């Protein structure tokens with residue numbers, strides 16, 4: 566089952582600076598062939614051993630994610646959402662099945678290749694921000710560039726741009742303790758996008774935030790998506806899910822498209 570591509574003629578600039586146009590493939594036969602998915606998951610199972618018992622966190626997930634989409638993943642606690650996101654983030658491998666990102670199967674790729682995917686292609690945002698408390702906003706964002714071996718000037722420019730992108734140009738020298746929760750999460754988003762990834766994964770990004778801060782984060786995420794970044798967001802927050810273009814429900818390790 567595949568949701569149709571609903572994006573039409575969206576032009577954006579890709580990582581290499583080239584202008585690209587996404588072609589509207591809605592309602593065309595063979596749309597799946599026309600738009601290459603960014604992710605293709607086939608028969609994905611993930612089991613854990615827990616005190617001698619086997620826990621089946623994912624029980625045969627088949628799903629494709631279209632490049633440029635904004636996908637919300639919903640479902641009850643224990644349904645497998647974080648497990649799925651960790652597989653998409655190349656932080657974990659499936660017990661069986663394949664998780665193909667671009668041309669790489671995360672199930673079988675070498676540890677070095679998984680490291681490269683995480684460093685270059687995937688931005689990850691967590692519920693708890695996960696910032697280094699002793700570092701400034703700039704330094705926290707800069708950390709994500711360490712593996713990319715850029716020139717120092719280029720690095721500084723990118724950090725500045727990323728902070729400006731989330732509306733925090735004037736908070737570059739603040740430490741996390743001197744920022745609101747919403748601002749901290751925006752620093753975390755800047756850290757995730759500074760590498761110019763192909764996809765942004767977020768696990769309950771508004772879970773620790775009040776309503777007004779949630780709206781800040783939602784606005785930033787929507788801007789990034791409108792610029793062409795693929796977003797996959799695990800969320801209990803119906804306000805976030807409502808803004809997604811596609812909704813998936815994960816319950817007992819199986820996925821269902823509930824976009825309607």
Ligand code: ADP
Nearest residue numbers: 613615620622641642643644645646647648649
């Ligand atoms: P969700 O994020 O939807 O709440 P999770 O993916 O965290 O769900 O968990 C799915 C199932 O897998 C749960 O039953 C959970 O207890 C189990 N699980 C998750 N991670 C581990 C782990 N590292 N070891 C053992 N069991 C785990």
Ligand code: MG
Nearest residue numbers: 643646647648
């Ligand atoms: Mg979870």
